[in-house]
Amino acid sequence: MNDAVVWLTIFVLSVFVGIEVISKVSSTLHTPLMSGANAIHGIILLGAILVTGTTDSGLALAVGLVAIVLATVNMVGGFVVTDRMLQMFTRRKPKAPAGSTEGGAA
Amino acid sequence: MPVWVQLVYLACAVCFILALKGLSGPKTARTGNLVGAGAAVVGCVVPFLYLDLDHVPLMLAAIVLGTVGGVYGARKVQMTQMPQMVALFNGVGGGAAALVALLELEHMGSFTAGFDLAATAFTIVVGSVSFAGSLVTFAKLQELMTSRPVVFPGLPVVFGAALIAVLALSVLIVTDPSVGVGVLLALLGLAIGVLLVLPVGGADVPIVISLLNAFTGLTVAAGGYILGNTLLLVAGTLVGASGTFLTLLMARAMGRSVANILFGALKGGSTLGGGEASDRPVKSAGxxxxxxxxxxxxxxxxxxxxxxxxxxxxxxxxxxxxxxxxxxxxxxxxxxxxxxxxxxxxxxxxxxxxxxxxxxxxxxxxxxxxxxxxxxxxxxxxxxxxxxxxxxxxxxxxxxxxxxxxxxxxxxxxxxxxxxxxxxxxxxxxxxxxxxxxxxxxxxxxxxxxxxxxxx
CATH class of the missing domain: 3.40.50.1220 (TPP-binding domain)
Known part of the structure; x- marks a missing residue:
């Protein structure tokens, strides 16, 4: 099979998976989901490492290091900030709310 | 690439899918995020293990610097400022992808397949758009600039001209690749990013953040194709696809179309309200x-x-x-x-x-x-x-x-x-x-x- 076709296959299947896995998200979680997805594309750090680690020119090295710093901020900051947001959803006290008499569905 | 590396990348890609799945349910969200973070760390450690990389100490120093910056920003940000923080993180990711593509362009020549060069041009341009656009959304939300739509006469013309220039330079890069043209493409990308976000009104900015997030995802996917790395391709495509879908969901929640949000102000439709306080009588109480x-x-x-x-x-x-x-x-x-x-x-x-x-x-x-x-x-x-x-x-x-x-x-x-x-x-x-x-x-x-x- 042609290499390009293999790549195209992976791409097309990933598109469908990407849409399918988040299709049932409630609007409550839109913000953390966007933030988490944002952190995942920080994996460009891997690309930055591959390119920078194999270069031999000084200018390219400098540019590569900038790319590594930027990508790391995206990846690490993204996951930490998402975790901070989600922490707030799970920290809720289990005691029954005083204000509402009937428990609504989430 | 050794088989075990490819298998680790496959495992990481599966973890990213599980992470997104987890993030879309309230009970599993936090675990999902941690699974994604773990996979990202593992994926980035792998090249140090199987390749004989140069400049390792410098690269590690850069990673430490980025980690400190990222953690500091993520911990310090107020919950009210979350949207602009996500925009900022997204922007730097797009910028990194554009730089990676520029560096890769250096190794390319007329011997490189045309499609690879086109993918490189795409990565450079869209990564730059995402970078500059995200910085403008950051400025709007942080109120460093007005949050109202900024439109000037001739903006559609300038925007159109920039798009045509991008197409022309992309064709040039496919026929005769050079880093100089790549840098020009990056600069044009930055300009397009700014022009794209300026006319968007404050209330619609979050939709644009989501859209730029999807852009960065696709950029990373194209970067993965250039570098021949399946993990980047899958992760980037997942984010690109889910980000686009999420953008449409959000736009629907606001009763707007994405096209209307991006280009509505250009048509000069919103004449209502000058942002001025009214002096009509109201009933107030203590x-x-x-x-x-x-x-x-x-x-x-x-x-x-x-x-x-x-x-x-x-x-x-x-x-x-x-x-x-x-x-x-x-x-x-x-x-x-x-x-x-x-x-x-x-x-x-x-x-x-x-x-x-x-x-x-x-x-x-x-x-x-x-x-x-x-x-x-x-x-x-x-x-x-x-x-x-x-x-x-x-x-x-x-x-x-x-x-x-x-x-x-x-x-x-x-x-x-x-x-x-x-x-x-x-x-x-x-x-x-x-x-x-x-x-x-x-x-x-x-x-x-x-x-x-x-x-x-």
Whole structure:
């Protein structure tokens, strides 16, 4: 099979998976989901490492290091900030709310 | 590439899928995020293990620097400033992808397949668009610049010219690759990013953040193709696809189309409201009067908005709701899907104040209840209860589903001033006879209101 076709296959299947896995998200979680997805594309750090680690020119090295710093901020900051947001959803006290008499569905 | 490396990348890709799946359910979200983070770390460690990389100490230093910066920003940011933080993180990711493609271009020549060169041009341009666009959204949300649409005559022409130039240079790079042309493409990408976001009004900026997030995802996917790395391809495509879908979901929640959000201001449609405060008469009252209205009601619905969170009044509000609850009054929070500055933002802000999840009602579940409510208490919100969304076809928010606060027997607005909401248009509801305004800083007024209710 042609290499390009293999790549195209992976791409097309990933598109469908990407849409399918988040299709049932409630609007409550839109913000953390966007933030988490944002952190995942920080994996460009891997690309930055591959390119920078194999270069031999000084200018390219400098540019590569900038790319590594930027990508790391995206990846690490993204996951930490998402975790901070989600922490707030799970920290809720289990005691029954005083204000509402009937428990609504989430 | 050794087989074990490819298998590790496959495992990481599966973890990213599980992470996104987890993030879309409230119970599994936190675990999902951690699974994603773990996979990202493993993926980035792998090249150090199987390749004989140069400059390892420098690269590690750069990673430490980025980690410190990222963790510092992520820990320090206020929950109210979350949208611009996500924009910033997204922007630097796009910038990194563009730089990676530029570096890779250096190794390419006329021997490189045309499709690879096209993918490189795509990565450079879209990565730069995402970088510059995200910085402008950051500036708008952080109020470093006006949050109103910025349009100048000839903007569509300049924008179109930039797009044509990008196409021309991309063709050039495919036929005769050179780093110089790549740098030009990056500069054009930056310009397009700025021009794309400038005409977007403040209230729509979150949609643009989501869209740019999807852009960065696709950029990373193209980068993966150039570098021959399946993990980058899968991860980037997942984010690109889910990000695009999420953008459409958000736009639908606001009753807008993405095209309208991006290019609506160019058509000069939004003439309503100059962002000026009106001097038309309104009915205002003191905390004691409002306390009586609330304390003798049977059903109260609270409409929280961004202003509540800015004033840090959500804890006092929760106390007030607890006190009202003890008096036997049924109180719920009506959460508009785009309350706050991003869909779901208000839920995060109220969860921070430990408001029980059960009291947070989504718009579709609560909208029918307003007509039975004695008081709708609108705290720091404006656009999400503005009837212009239903009645005024020219309004920028026309078509956005709103909370039917106007159907309540009494409406109380807690506002700092008569300044219009984020969308910059006046709210007719403020001038209705059954509307009462309680002016002042939300936290201050809320404290007074709480004491007044307690003393009744």
């Amino acid at each position: 905390p004691e009067d409002v306390a009586i209205m609330l304390a003798y009601a049977e059903r109260v619905i609270i409409v929280p908005g961004y202003g509540l969170a800015v004033a840090q009044a959500q804890h006092t509000l929760r106390e007030l709701v607890d006190v009202l609850g003890e008096r036997g009054i049924k109180v719920d929070y009506a959460i508009h899907p785009v309350a706050g500055r991003m869909p779901g933002h208000m839920n995060v802000l109220l969860a921070e104040a430990q408001v029980p999840y059960e009291q947070l009602k989504e718009m579709d579940d609560i909208n029918g209840d307003f007509k039975d409510a004695d008081v709708a208490l609108v705290v720091g919100a404006n656009d999400v209860v503005n009837p212009a969304a239903k009645t005024t076809p020219g309004a920028p928010i026309y078509g956005m589903p709103i909370l039917n606060a106007d159907e309540a027997k009494q409406v109380v607005f807690m506002k700092r001033s008569m300044r219009p909401g984020f969308a910059g248009i006046e709210n007719e509801l403020l001038f209705e006879p059954n509307t009462t305004l309680l002016f002042g800083d939300a936290k201050d007024s809320m404290g007074k209101l709480l004491n007044a209710v307690k003393s009744l």
